[in-house]
Amino acid sequence: MKDNELKASVNRLLDCVEQELRRQNVWMAMPPSPEAMSSTTPFCMDTMTFSQWLQWVFVPRVRAILDQGAMLPNGSDIKPYAEEAIRVEKLEAPELLSLMEQFDRLMS
Template identity: 40%
Template sequence: MTKEKQLVELVDALEVEMRKQGQWQQHSPSVEALSSQEPFAIDSLTPLEWLQWIFVARIRLLVKESQPLPKGFAMADYFEECWKEEQMMKPLITIIQQIDKVCRHA
């Protein structure tokens, strides 16, 4: 399986898990919130908002437009720290760890 296909499946799994938990939002944050220049838009979005509206959206756009996928990044540490007290987030963290692994050497 190609790295691209693996990443698409993991992004889909991320959405499914977020929906299962009732975390998938129907309405986008404001343009200003989405325009943050901070890592993970920490100053304007929650971690879940960043996942949905920045990460998932960007990966899907890159795939749709046949653009190179990001590589050499790691997100899991951030989300592990954000959700260290929230057991229900463990399935999301597991998926994020798998995304990191696929993209580490994409």
């Protein structure tokens, strides 16, 4: 896949993640605390729910990479964590898991 096609696919996927979080009514108006945002734990799992991490960390960071024309990650393995986190958070799994799997595939 060409770089422009990859970036367009990732951008569409990020839009879908946002739409799905909104559809499930977990899109938040207010960001987590600065302390929560400064977590160094993978997925900020010690300070945020998975949906919060998607909204406040994942989507903005990947969009920033796209906007800056920087290199996308050389690999991703979000889906295994997403499977557990979605269950714990009691989110509707199928669409979110599909989106995470698509992202992982695009980055490999």
